[in-house]
Amino acid sequence: MKAGVKLPDVTFHTRVRDEAVGGPNPFRWEDKTTADYFAGKRVILFSLPGAFTPTCSTYQLPGFEKGFEEFQAQGIDVIYCMSVNDSFVMNKWAEAQGLQNVQVIPNGSGEFTRKMGMLVAKDNLGFGARSWRYAAIINDGVIEAWFEEPGLADNHPEDPYGVSSPENVQKYLQDAKAEVAA
Template sequence: MKAGTTLPHVTFHTRVRDDTIDGPNPFRWEDKTTADYFAGKRVILFSLPGAFTPTCSTYQLPGFEKGFAGFAAKGIDAIYCMSVNDSFVMNKWAQDQGLQNVGVIPDGSGEFTRKMGMLVDKDNLGFGMRSWRYAAIVNHGVVEAWFEEPGLMDNCPEDPYGESSPENLMKHLDEAREPALA
């Protein structure tokens, strides 16, 4: 994926809270499209191998959550975390992480991830098909900057993390705003 690439059009099957529904599961299905998340906004999208996994839950997601104000000051309207997990899992993970600033996008079937060229087999970990770890700054549905972990492959024995970290994206935004030296 390169800067200038338009995100693929996909429909995501989400579960959203609906206070008109009684009972222990007050949620309803709501389909959202790529345009619903990305049109008319400058956002950070980061994708990771799975909800509730160590690096994702300890570093990447909490880092973006805590750094939201700093990213907003740099012109970012929203931050979304995507994973090849269903909406039930993503919503529970968001609740478990106490998210207030980062939205979660369930790519349950991996359609968006496949169209992005980032769907990998993680059978070596018992995961099945999952996303390779990456992040992007997306402006009105077009990739402005791309941050992909090295070593993209099926059944990778490592879980590289650094390129797609919140710290690296903030560094990029800081450098992009610095005036060029004459």
């Protein structure tokens, strides 16, 4: 659907660990751009409705984390997890999940998600504006492959999961590699 589309230019407001700050919360603000995250790299970006939510915390994020080496073997440099949550929430979620491989991108304002056409209302769950669940393989800032859950809509009564799963993205990469080899 979105293959060949260049990612929107956005500035993400992040918090990065800096021991020079001291105290119990040694983080400082650091703005990063779309180019900082995606330029010159082949990455997987997956976006989900919310940090600490059941499907995201039990299946999607852990699956990408555990499969990192397999994804690297398929030519992936970095895996990013994005959510319409602020940097404080995303950093705490990454810590709670014990992430070593997947990096989180906070999209607290939802600007990137909106420009991707994936911002939906989740008022029916008390969330407000959030991302529809999707994954993408991105090569140097351009979408190579797109994996969007069916039913994109405001206040969808369900949270579909499968198309954007790590297993499905890995299958796509394996099939593409086999096709090239044939």
